Amino acid sequence: MASLLRQPAHLARFTRQTLYTTSRSSRPLSLRPASIPRPLFAYQRIRQYATQPEEPNDKKVDKTPGKPPAGFEGFYDNGSPMSPGPGGPKKDGENGTKPGYTPLTKEEEKQLTELFTHVKKGMPASLGEDIDKTLAQIRKDGIPNELRDTMNEMSKNGMTPASAAKLWRLTSQMARKSVESERAEAKKAAEAEGAQKGGAHDPGPGKSKAKGKQEGFQPGEIRLDLNNILISAFVSYILYRVFVPSENSKEITWEEFRSHFMDKGLVEKLVVVNNNRVRVSLHRDQVGAMYPDSPAASGNFHYYFTIGSVESFERRVDEAQKDLDIPTSERIPVAYESEGTWLNIFLTFAPTLLFIAGLTWMSRRGMSGGGQSGIFGMGRSRARKFNHETDVKVKFSDVAGMDEAKTEIMEFVSFLKEPGMYQKLGAKIPRGAILSGPPGTGKTLLAKATAGESGVPFFSVSGSEFVEMFVGVGASRVRDLFANARKNTPCIIFIDEIDAIGKARGNGKFGGGNEERETTLNQILTEMDGFNTSEQVVVLAGTNRADVLDKALMRPGRFDRHISVDPPTMDGRKQIFGVHLKKIVTKEDLEYLKGRLAALTPGFAGADIANCVNEAALIAARGNAESVAMTHFEQAIERVIGGLEKKSLVLKPEEKRTVAYHEAGHAICGWYFRYADPLLKVSIIPRGQGALGYAQYLPNGDTYLMNVRQLMDRMAMTLAGRVSEELHFETVTSGASDDFNKVTRMATAMVTKWGMSEKIGYIYYDDDGQQQLHKPFSEETARNIDIEVKRIVDEAYKQCKDLLLEKKKEIGIVAEELLRKEVLSRDDLIRLLGPRPFDDHADFSKYFGGRGDREGPGADVPESPNKDSGKIDPPAEDGGSPLPGSGPAPAPTIFKRIE
Numbered sequence: 001m002a003s004l005l006r007q008p009a010h011l012a013r014f015t016r017q018t019l020y021t022t023s024r025s026s027r028p029l030s031l032r033p034a035s036i037p038r039p040l041f042a043y044q045r046i047r048q049y050a051t052q053p054e055e056p057n058d059k060k061v062d063k064t065p066g067k068p069p070a071g072f073e074g075f076y077d078n079g080s081p082m083s084p085g086p087g088g089p090k091k092d093g094e095n096g097t098k099p100g101y102t103p104l105t106k107e108e109e110k111q112l113t114e115l116f117t118h119v120k121k122g123m124p125a126s127l128g129e130d131i132d133k134t135l136a137q138i139r140k141d142g143i144p145n146e147l148r149d150t151m152n153e154m155s156k157n158g159m160t161p162a163s164a165a166k167l168w169r170l171t172s173q174m175a176r177k178s179v180e181s182e183r184a185e186a187k188k189a190a191e192a193e194g195a196q197k198g199g200a201h202d203p204g205p206g207k208s209k210a211k212g213k214q215e216g217f218q219p220g221e222i223r224l225d226l227n228n229i230l231i232s233a234f235v236s237y238i239l240y241r242v243f244v245p246s247e248n249s250k251e252i253t254w255e256e257f258r259s260h261f262m263d264k265g266l267v268e269k270l271v272v273v274n275n276n277r278v279r280v281s282l283h284r285d286q287v288g289a290m291y292p293d294s295p296a297a298s299g300n301f302h303y304y305f306t307i308g309s310v311e312s313f314e315r316r317v318d319e320a321q322k323d324l325d326i327p328t329s330e331r332i333p334v335a336y337e338s339e340g341t342w343l344n345i346f347l348t349f350a351p352t353l354l355f356i357a358g359l360t361w362m363s364r365r366g367m368s369g370g371g372q373s374g375i376f377g378m379g380r381s382r383a384r385k386f387n388h389e390t391d392v393k394v395k396f397s398d399v400a401g402m403d404e405a406k407t408e409i410m411e412f413v414s415f416l417k418e419p420g421m422y423q424k425l426g427a428k429i430p431r432g433a434i435l436s437g438p439p440g441t442g443k444t445l446l447a448k449a450t451a452g453e454s455g456v457p458f459f460s461v462s463g464s465e466f467v468e469m470f471v472g473v474g475a476s477r478v479r480d481l482f483a484n485a486r487k488n489t490p491c492i493i494f495i496d497e498i499d500a501i502g503k504a505r506g507n508g509k510f511g512g513g514n515e516e517r518e519t520t521l522n523q524i525l526t527e528m529d530g531f532n533t534s535e536q537v538v539v540l541a542g543t544n545r546a547d548v549l550d551k552a553l554m555r556p557g558r559f560d561r562h563i564s565v566d567p568p569t570m571d572g573r574k575q576i577f578g579v580h581l582k583k584i585v586t587k588e589d590l591e592y593l594k595g596r597l598a599a600l601t602p603g604f605a606g607a608d609i610a611n612c613v614n615e616a617a618l619i620a621a622r623g624n625a626e627s628v629a630m631t632h633f634e635q636a637i638e639r640v641i642g643g644l645e646k647k648s649l650v651l652k653p654e655e656k657r658t659v660a661y662h663e664a665g666h667a668i669c670g671w672y673f674r675y676a677d678p679l680l681k682v683s684i685i686p687r688g689q690g691a692l693g694y695a696q697y698l699p700n701g702d703t704y705l706m707n708v709r710q711l712m713d714r715m716a717m718t719l720a721g722r723v724s725e726e727l728h729f730e731t732v733t734s735g736a737s738d739d740f741n742k743v744t745r746m747a748t749a750m751v752t753k754w755g756m757s758e759k760i761g762y763i764y765y766d767d768d769g770q771q772q773l774h775k776p777f778s779e780e781t782a783r784n785i786d787i788e789v790k791r792i793v794d795e796a797y798k799q800c801k802d803l804l805l806e807k808k809k810e811i812g813i814v815a816e817e818l819l820r821k822e823v824l825s826r827d828d829l830i831r832l833l834g835p836r837p838f839d840d841h842a843d844f845s846k847y848f849g850g851r852g853d854r855e856g857p858g859a860d861v862p863e864s865p866n867k868d869s870g871k872i873d874p875p876a877e878d879g880g881s882p883l884p885g886s887g888p889a890p891a892p893t894i895f896k897r898i899e
């Protein structure tokens with residue numbers, strides 16, 4: 001009563017007419033997108049009152065039921081919602097109901113049917129049938145008292161996790177019981193039928209089964225699967241919607257709100273939702289006490305009206321309250337809230353859900369992949385294990401041209417095969433070997449052959465596979481790899497590209513970015529230390545950069561042996577061609593073919609050779625040839641060296657002429673300089689990488705040392721393209737830049753590394769550092785180096801110019817023939833210029849028809865002028881300055897177009 005007194009004193013004016021008016025509004029009763037047919041709302045409300053608990057006596061409100069509001073008269077079947085009526089719930093056990101169960105009222109049954117009709121649309125027929133059976137059981141037996149109590153509680157207090165769990169438990173029990181009772185009935189029916197027909201006519205299990213099937217139910221079968229869960233979920237939903245009324249709402253206008261509620265003092269609170277709607281909360285007690293039939297008295301019913309803006313709404317409410325003389329202290333409270341749509345709610349949780357889904361997926365993958373992948377397999381080694389019997393078929397006979405490396409590594413094989421032989425003499429078994437060498441020289445192949453020969457399992461892994469973004473993963477993979485290896489002794493572990501993890505550890509001055517790599521390396525060091533001497537695990541590692549490896553890795557006791565795998569020699573190449581030609585169909589004389597190809601491919605590694613052979617077979621196949629011929633091999637080699645022929649690149653006639661004279665200059669120098677490499681082929685067909693023409697030379701065998709004369713002749717020959725241009729055209733082109741690059745590098749090496757300049761002397765300056773901040777020499781030395789390099793290049797230029805001036809006519813002959821034919825071979829040059837006036841290397845003569853006689857037009861050619869120049873101290877012919885590594889193969893001189 002106290003609260004009643006506090007309201008604006010307009011209660012007296014509140015008439016039943018108010019509710020009639022609001023209820024008669026032509027707008028839809030509910031704006032909610034409820035899935036329940038509209039009339040059901042009315043039933044739901046009625047139900048709520050019917051099941052409401054008794055109000056306490058001390059609440060002195062008028063409980064005289066009023067007339068139903070307009071539009072709701074027919075909903076009560078002319079009875080009061082308070083009276084149980086014919087459809088009211090019967091008591092426990094009444095009318096033969098099950099003990100502990102309350103039957104449904106007529107309205108409830110009706111709602112149940114209507115809701116089910118609505119819900120089952122679009123549902124699979126079998127599921128619909130199962131739900132229908134459960135509902136039929138509910139109609140027959142009613143619902144357990146406990147369930148009804150739970151529903152009452154929910155309609156009063158809303159759904160809580162506890163009540164939801166209870167609802168789920170009770171409905172799933174009911175669903176299960178329904179299946180069980182049906183099973184019992186089916187069994188009973190089958191038995192009765194059997195008894196009726198007598199033993200002779202026993203239909204047998206097959207028939208009763210057929211019957212069961214016909215009913216869509218198999219006796220003895222209770223499906224505790226997804227289907228049962230779905231049945232329980234749908235039944236719970238239907239029961240919940242029948243017993244717990246959902247929120248009803250009704251849209252009204254400001255004027256209706258003002259005249260029917262505000263002016264009457266019935267408004268308890270206003271809530272502005274999402275700044276565009278206002279929810280009106282009324283004093284339910286006051287409305288309900290006087291007019292219990294009104295929907296507005298229900299706890300779940302709200303009126304709404306729309307507002308243009310919050311400001312105008314506040315102004316109007318303010319003005320209205322002023323008009324009504326409501327004191328400031330008693331004004332209607334206004335709250336603000338924003339309601340999220342389902343989409344908003346989903347978007348809010350989407351990242352979390354995605355994260356959880358991702359984690360679940362990764363962990364599942366981890367499980368299903370046997371732990372090899374996924375988050376839980378992260379620390380596992382990714383090494384592939386090859387079984388010696390099935391997988392590793394490579395033998396030492398497949399590895400050609402590296403006899404020394406093979407001999408060294410063969411020791412590992414005999415150690416794995418007969419460890420006792422070493423141990424009895426007290427020898428320690430070597431732990432491992434590092435195979436180092438340029439790419440494609442056959443390091444992996446050699447390691448595989450070791451495994452193949454020794455007949456032991458072979459674990460192959462690449463250094464980069466230890467590198468992962470997570471700290472500690474690399475080390476854990478190393479541990480796992482070695483643990484696996486120990487389980488499979490004797491065996492071989494091969495770590496390819498070990499420089500990915502085995503680089504020298506930093507001094508810690510420049511940040512800690514390599515921490516993970518160093519941890520991995522430390523783990524390898526530890527594991528290699530950890531082998532006891534009797535453990536037959538050999539670790540082989542391959543790298544192209546042995547120079548950058550950590551010293552600790554190379555120390556005895558770890559990678560004891562350092563096996564260098566160099567590019568093959570002439571003989572080695574022959575053998576490698578032999579290995580790869582085995583698979584090729586060719587009618588050529590194999591011995592001659594191998595030799596000629598080996599002579600044609602100085603500097604090629606095993607992988608290049610394998611590629612060449614394959615390329616030749618592809619070219620032959622493209623031309624529909626029956627077997628692979630010499631020309632196919634030559635084309636393949638040219639393609640590997642110079643790139644693909646560019647037939648689409650058409651040069652202008654004057655450009656072509658320039659290229660022809662440029663290349664003819666190279667050809668003439670190669671022909672007439674004693675120490676120049678003999679020319680093999682000259683071409684003005686554009687090729688890949690911007691080459692407009694090229695001249696191919698062959699070295700006099702594999703070169704490991706070069707003396708000053710050889711270097712000067714080679715430099716002069718390299719400059720010949722530009723010199724020829726100068727001699728035959730008014731201006732020069734940009735095409736010689738690649739030649740200048742080579743010449744400069746050669747001259748610089750002569751001065752700074754090979755001690756071939758008197759002025760600089762016998763000092764080695766490392767040019768490793770184009771990035772070096774400080775050059776390791778003084779400004780004066782730098783100037784002297786520049787002077788000396790220029791002097792040497794100038795001398796080479798002069799030597800070249802002298803020759804070309806003398807042989808201007810020959811250049812013209814060669815260039816014009818080149819323009820006509822585009823490609824000239826050595827035979828063409830012999831035809832045009834006569835035989836080369838110097839002895840060729842034996843191999844060269846054998847495979848390319850070189851002639852040792854000095855007769856012919858070139859016989860009167862002067863010797864290299866360097867011979868007596870005196871400016872450069874020429875080393876003895878058998879000595880000379882060492883070139884690092886094996887001798888550089890003379891790259892083809894390339895006439896480059898502007899990049």
Ligand SMILES: Nc1ncnc2c1ncn2[C@@H]1O[C@H](COP(=O)(O)OP(=O)(O)OP(=O)(O)O)[C@@H](O)[C@H]1O
Nearest residue numbers: 398399400439440441442443444445576606607610
């Ligand atoms: N000595 C050889 N004899 C026969 N074939 C060879 C030889 N060397 C290389 N090859 C061929 O080249 C291929 C590549 O060789 P491989 O992978 O062993 O080179 P690698 O030195 O390990 O290269 P990388 O340093 O780039 O790892 C081999 O599969 C083989 O076909």
